[in-house]
Amino acid sequence: MSENLLEIDHLTKRFGGVTAVDECSFTVQKGTITALIGPNGSGKTTAFNMITGYLKADSGEIRFNGETIARPRPADLYRRGLSRTFQQARIFPELTVEENLVVAAGYSWRQLFGRRVSEIDRERAKKMLGEFRLEAMAQLPSADLSYGQRKLLEFAAVLMSDPTLVLLDEPTAGVNPVMIDAMEQHIRQRHAAGVTFLIVEHDMQLVMRLCDPVIVLDHGAPIAFGSPDLIQKDTRVLEAYLGS
Amino acid sequence: MKLAITRAGLIRAGVFFLILILVPVVGGPGWLLNTLIFTIMYAALSSSWNLLGGYAGYPSLGHVAFFGIGAYATAIIFTGSVYGGYAPFFVLPLIGIAVALFSIPIGWVSMRTRADVFAIVTITLLFITQTLAFNLKNFTGGAQGKSVAPAPFDVSTYDWPFYYAMLILLAIAMGISLYFRRSKIGLSLATVRADEDKAHGVGVRVTAVKLIAFAVSAGLVAMVGGVWAYYVGFIYPQFAVDPLITIGMVLMAFLGGRGTLWGPVLGAFILVPAQEYFAQAFGASELYLLAYAAVFLVIMLFLPRGILPSISERLKRRRASAAGAARDSANAAPTAIPTSEVKAVR
């Protein structure tokens, strides 16, 4: 049984003369770790930006959880269970590691006027920090974290709202091998707990062992879709990566 | 950021306010109380500005518009012919709330822009308000000015009610500042200041907290304007909506440290007396403004983030290097996650 959690229909975005995303359609099925790969500049980040409401699409349609999202807005989507990370990790460096999690956990109007970090907040953050082995750093300014730790923190933070779909934009780019393993573990753990992933990633070994299916984007449109084995043998994919 | 209310913090605040409460009682040279009234007034203005400009990172240059609106509201409610008494002080909260509500649509429109554009938009607000003060002659008296009801206080203690009113407003502004820092309002504002787009993306109630900061800040400034109007007794558009007042509150927060509790207060307690001194030294000429600007420039060159953040940064670095030395010699246990990372990305 398969259910489409995210459906992208003829999505298009032009920047002046450049068509970054071109009539792009694909789906992400519930319960998968779907990869979105493609050469540099093929429009992966731009697609992410439109799906999560950071960029207005020129045309096309986005459906999440069966509902058409007429005007995607980051805050709305986040509250509905669609969250993302950025290619260049974006955290709040002035806040402590713990506060980065607390602020992303969502809060009611009443809580807005309440304690900055309540006991309940602290407990919830502690659980997540434990999972990500960042407990020791809870009270540090997150500016003190290394690049890889920031990526982990950003990932941990967007999980605080119990999302159903998480979009990761190059979760392992620029981090050391130990951290890549850690990141993979965390993705697998969360996937086992029922979270669906759409991942942009350049590390092909990681994609091949972690993701299924794989969507290949070139010049803003999908050129291949299927299991990692199929994708590896696909001549169009090889051409896109090697040729032109 | 240090957020817990510590004993040291309580003692600092207690001593500060106790001294200020006692000054009129103890007495001193005639100019002292007058200078202090303006110093405290600016400390309150700058602390209020800081709620928006410091915590939210929206550097309004138009806040004196709300000061002027508060001043004219007081002057219109208590016109020159009626007997004022203490009533103008008791009406202040109403003026504050009314201006706060009135400012919400202004904040909503102006905070759709950011950074330098926001600063320009708010300057426009300043000049629109001043133009209105000049032209709505029926209400404001236009360029002729408008007198406020005379205050029937005893000559020997005439300044006292104004002094304490300003002091209470400063205490309220600092109390709200502390409350912001210790609540999710402050936490949310910090995310807005750091990265507003990302804040949206993790579900922060960005628009709501921005408007809360804007309205509270505007309402407080209006209340200070009300006390000022009653104190000076006669107000003109060019003084009630004076760009120098805006510049004052902004510079003081920058000088002492934006986004800190004590920074704006410290800034006011340096700049207002300095300004008074230079005004004396250089006479009535506007030359004192140059000296005033020079003080500001020198401090900002050496302490670009403002006095308090620069000092605490330095203290922290010293403490960290001391701790680092201790750790090296003790051969610390490895942490769970390696800290050596490839930092470069494409």
Ligand SMILES: Nc1ncnc2c1ncn2[C@@H]1O[C@H](COP(=O)(O)OP(=O)(O)OP(=O)(O)O)[C@@H](O)[C@H]1O
């Ligand atoms: N804000 C922008 N303004 C103009 N052009 C843009 C903008 N953002 C992206 N582009 C262009 O759109 C195309 C797609 O860029 P995008 O960042 O989506 O690619 P990507 O697949 O994420 O690449 P990478 O693997 O390098 O991250 C590129 O040609 C890029 O130069």
Ligand SMILES: [Mg+2]
């Ligand atoms: Mg990209």
